[in-house]
Amino acid sequence: MESTPIYLEKVILHRLVMELKTPFQTSFGTFTDKDFYIIEAVDNHGSRGFGESVAFPAPWYTEETGHTNHYVMTDFLIPLLLEKPINHPDDISERFSVVRRNNMAKAAVEGAVWDLYAKRKNIPLSKAIGGKKTKIDAGVSVGIQPTLDKLLAVIDNYVADGYKRIKLKIKPGSDVDIVREVRKHFPNIQMMADANSAYTLNDIDTLKQLAEFGLTMIEQPLGYNDIYEHSILQHQLQTPVCLDESINSLADAKAAVELGSCRVINLKIGRVGGISEAKRIHDYCRQKNIPVWCGGMLEAGVGRAHNIALASLPHFMFPGDISASGRYWHQDIIKPEVTVQNGEINLPEQPGIGYSIDWEALEAHRISKQVFT
Numbered sequence: 001m002e003s004t005p006i007y008l009e010k011v012i013l014h015r016l017v018m019e020l021k022t023p024f025q026t027s028f029g030t031f032t033d034k035d036f037y038i039i040e041a042v043d044n045h046g047s048r049g050f051g052e053s054v055a056f057p058a059p060w061y062t063e064e065t066g067h068t069n070h071y072v073m074t075d076f077l078i079p080l081l082l083e084k085p086i087n088h089p090d091d092i093s094e095r096f097s098v099v100r101r102n103n104m105a106k107a108a109v110e111g112a113v114w115d116l117y118a119k120r121k122n123i124p125l126s127k128a129i130g131g132k133k134t135k136i137d138a139g140v141s142v143g144i145q146p147t148l149d150k151l152l153a154v155i156d157n158y159v160a161d162g163y164k165r166i167k168l169k170i171k172p173g174s175d176v177d178i179v180r181e182v183r184k185h186f187p188n189i190q191m192m193a194d195a196n197s198a199y200t201l202n203d204i205d206t207l208k209q210l211a212e213f214g215l216t217m218i219e220q221p222l223g224y225n226d227i228y229e230h231s232i233l234q235h236q237l238q239t240p241v242c243l244d245e246s247i248n249s250l251a252d253a254k255a256a257v258e259l260g261s262c263r264v265i266n267l268k269i270g271r272v273g274g275i276s277e278a279k280r281i282h283d284y285c286r287q288k289n290i291p292v293w294c295g296g297m298l299e300a301g302v303g304r305a306h307n308i309a310l311a312s313l314p315h316f317m318f319p320g321d322i323s324a325s326g327r328y329w330h331q332d333i334i335k336p337e338v339t340v341q342n343g344e345i346n347l348p349e350q351p352g353i354g355y356s357i358d359w360e361a362l363e364a365h366r367i368s369k370q371v372f373t
């Protein structure tokens with residue numbers, strides 16, 4: 001798509017703290033609130049685009065944290081962004097390649113430019129990246145619950161809300177029995193399990209037992225940075241393996257697909273360093289017939305909107321971890337909030353991310369603001 005260069009005048013970092021409605025527990029830790037950045041990029045016409053940093057406060061999921069995101073954005077990425085005009089958002093990942101990894105920091109900044117670019121073109125972000133869908137399927141990721149009864153009750157509510165797929169968190173000692181019980185109570189629901197790297201190849205017998213419950217996939221059973229051992233596992237497992245933590249780039253996706261380490265990939269914009277790299281992985285997986293779906297990072301509204309746009313690409317084949325704003329937040333920072341109807345989210349038709357910033361809500365959660373010119 002041809003475009004005139006973007007001349008950025010300033011970048012504003014808004015640091016926000018938002019309390020989750022209920023704590024989210026995984027095999028590696030519990031989150032009670034989100035401390036993150038909204039990145040606002042402003043060009044010489046006064047157009048504004050917004051991105052969101054998705055790293056958690058602790059380096060439990062990947063090595064990045066809110067602090068490392070702030071350091072890398074302010075000392076390296078924002079100066080690189082302001083250095084010269086931007087011809088197209090796809091060029092930013094190249095410009096940022098002098099900084100190794102730090103993918104969530106890169107994605108947060110790139111996301112703001114993608115939104116601004118689509119707004120200047122007066123088209124929705126989904127269209128700007130090649131998305132065709134008018135609605136996407138919503139799934140929900142259920143944290144580890146204190147008791148089985150509580151877990152069943154929580155799932156019951158999500159099923160009543162219409163979610164099309166339930167993702168359960170599993171870990172050694174809390175796996176086969178839990179999945180069996182949930183399957184017994186919900187015989188027809190599309191269900192999958194996420195282990196967040198809690199297993200090793202020694203657990204292969206346990207993982208094999210999960211096959212009888214018709215899981216659509218098992219997400220990231222082995223090491224967070226492993227591709228090779230997952231290939232050994234996948235060759236012995238009936239259930240498709242989905243990789244999350246292991247896929248940080250197109251190169252990782254190629255290695256995993258070529259080795260047969262997985263049959264599905266969970267795409268998260270932050271984990272792979274931005275929308276441009278996510279599109280490249282999507283296009284490669286489409287060629288290779290490996291379905292992808294959109295993961296979540298307990299995003300506030302801006303990050304959620306980016307996920308919705310990404311999931312409108314054609315090869316997103318399963319419901320994403322893209323739930324309603326109200327699943328995590330008492331009040332989101334966008335207007336309107338994201339809602340789920342009959343298990344689906346309608347793609348917004350407004351330009352850019354398609355939702356407005358609710359400045360009153362954003363300012364209520366903001367603990368600091370920095371302006372870079």
Ligand SMILES: O=C(O)CCC(=O)C1=CC=C[C@@H](O)[C@@H]1C(=O)O
Nearest residue numbers: 026061141295296297298299321
């Ligand atoms: O954003 C959501 O709703 C999904 C959250 C979710 O399942 C995860 C977020 C971050 C780390 C993990 O616990 C997990 C995942 O691995 O996908």
Ligand SMILES: [Mg+2]
Nearest residue numbers: 194219220244
């Ligand atoms: Mg995961």
